[in-house]
Amino acid sequence: MSVLNVVGGLVILYLALRILKSAKSENLDFKPSGDAARRTFLGAVALNVVNPNPYVFWRVVAGPILLEGWQKSMVLGISFITGFYGTFVMCLSAFIVMIGSLGRVSPKASRLLSRISFWALLAFGIYEILSGLFKVVSQYKI
Numbered sequence: 001m002s003v004l005n006v007v008g009g010l011v012i013l014y015l016a017l018r019i020l021k022s023a024k025s026e027n028l029d030f031k032p033s034g035d036a037a038r039r040t041f042l043g044a045v046a047l048n049v050v051n052p053n054p055y056v057f058w059r060v061v062a063g064p065i066l067l068e069g070w071q072k073s074m075v076l077g078i079s080f081i082t083g084f085y086g087t088f089v090m091c092l093s094a095f096i097v098m099i100g101s102l103g104r105v106s107p108k109a110s111r112l113l114s115r116i117s118f119w120a121l122l123a124f125g126i127y128e129i130l131s132g133l134f135k136v137v138s139q140y141k142i
Helices: 002-024 035-050 053-072 074-104 107-140
Strands: none
Touching: 002 035, 002 107, 053 074
């Protein structure tokens, strides 16, 4: 898990640097096309693969709830999965609609959003890296 924290943090820092580079070049087009859209999608996939939080969530929280519900009744297990992913998909859809509307924002607002995104990703990337390193240090008592 600590390796995933560090690798995930590095991916997040890479994405933050891409935002910074894009903001400096004043290329604030929120409608990626062609190769840019593919790179953005692959970056998002990479970020989700190395993010340890879903693995921890399903191992510690959701997995035991699902198994307990399934042992009591198959309907409880299926309803948990349906409710969880139904809510997840609805919230994600709302987020996609919100992000899709960014193309209508003024350039000044776009720059502000880019700066906020950069600083948020930078802070979160550093946090993930330090979290992974502290886990290694405490595990091996270095």
